[in-house]
Amino acid sequence: MSSAAYRVVGDWGTSRLRLFRQEGERTVDRVEGPGVGMLDGLAPAQALRDALAPWRRDGDPQRIVLCGMAGARIGLAEAPYADCPAGVAEWSTRARHLELDGIPVAIAAGLACVRDDGCPDVMRGEETQVFGALRLAPELARGARLLALPGTHGKWVRLDDGRVQSFRTFPSGELYALLRDRSTLTRVSEDDAGEDEGFADGSARARSGDGLLGGLFHARAAQLRAGRTRGWARGYLSGLVLGHEVREAMHDQPAGTPVTLVGDPGLCARYAALLSDAGHAPALLDGDACASAGLHLLEDALPWT
């Protein structure tokens, strides 16, 4: 381990903590730790100390920049939300500043919006990927764009000339995990084959215009009456839920709005296929690269003393 001057940037979500050690422009090391929702009574500050301990043997970092659930009520310290419409300036000035054992720490603000239907919505962490995407792909700052960040709580973000206008959350990842692991819908067969065919069947069902709720039980009935496997049922439920997300999210978008997917490449490929089936041609950006770019953008924008 080098003893050079270093900074730490990181994404602390509900399910995991990822910290990156920066020396100059280079990322020289990374560590992982438990998410904010996985601390089991451990104080967030102590969890962060535990994760940083190997690096601190050679000296403390100059500063730490965190995004995500680190700024939630249950996180390290509650950071505010920046209200939409918001660009980098509004977002970065609302970061929360504190110290950990004398080390300056900044926690990124989340974003909040009130949609056209009057409903509030929130994000913590995805905004860092969105602003990072704008740095990596400057063409996204021109005109009206839709950014989709699929995941546990997937976000569909409307950009106008590089500012976040509003967004909508689809908790598809959370719903799918509940259906897969906790429901009776997959518990008939014990054969895990057939997942890809199931995904295709579920997404076709979503495209048919049929409702989501009335499509769910088919995962179970097809095992009982049509010889389908548990693997098929899992794929079917995934295709059904993700297909409905794409359908609902694109429903009120002006025709021709360019769509960019930001996230895990494997998951984004599935959404790209669903969008393509619906007549769209999305661009793809790697979520980790966007998060990293957003954290550096925030670090650069903040007034470190």
Next chain:
Amino acid sequence: MSSAAYRVVGDWGTSRLRLFRQEGERTVDRVEGPGVGMLDGLAPAQALRDALAPWRRDGDPQRIVLCGMAGARIGLAEAPYADCPAGVAEWSTRARHLELDGIPVAIAAGLACVRDDGCPDVMRGEETQVFGALRLAPELARGARLLALPGTHGKWVRLDDGRVQSFRTFPSGELYALLRDRSTLTRVSEDDAGEDEGFADGSARARSGDGLLGGLFHARAAQLRAGRTRGWARGYLSGLVLGHEVREAMHDQPAGTPVTLVGDPGLCARYAALLSDAGHAPALLDGDACASAGLHLLEDALPWT
């Protein structure tokens, strides 16, 4: 306890067993036991013996008639499905006959259908309530009718001249329980007030034509940003899910189709309000009374020797 000759009829579902002791036309006692899905490794036959033990001290019943998951693969003995269209005759002849310690036992067949969209569907237990409803309310045997049996796996049953034509399952009760107990959507506030207002808001959202998936996260965002309670969020999710069930189930029904709700009176009252908001005027039948009538109908129809 009387030592008179008696029979036992019962409904053995996933979550509970309910047995009724019959002497002549009268129900003189009842006992409860664990559902087929709650046996934790206990053999179903032993669970049934345990529940019957108090009555058997004075002698064995003449016979036992069971419906529901008693006939599932994980139940007492697998009973077949009768294929729709099916009336009482097709259903009763497919009952499974066996003996328990020398006592004749009949387990009601389930019903299976293939809907217009080519998808199979199944029920076990609700068919007994449907045929019981036809006995209690003979006008249901005239023309085209829709029977709704809300619950964990709610069934919407199309009757034509007293025969079950087809049906569709909406796993609304199971989905709602997962969202309420296992998701992050209700876990912000710790205040249980406001459930009725939440139900009204959720059902209004369902009526608005907005998708189900995009409506879910509002349960969480409204706690974070609009001062809503956990109680409100639970009510909202219930209204949203049940409202979507009614909307999807009625979507392709011919205008003017009479609807009858069969089930728990409190739950049916909620569905009646949702149907009424959508311009329908459903009749209501008590689910326990229909199950009992259906079990007696089956007992009468079977060839006991």
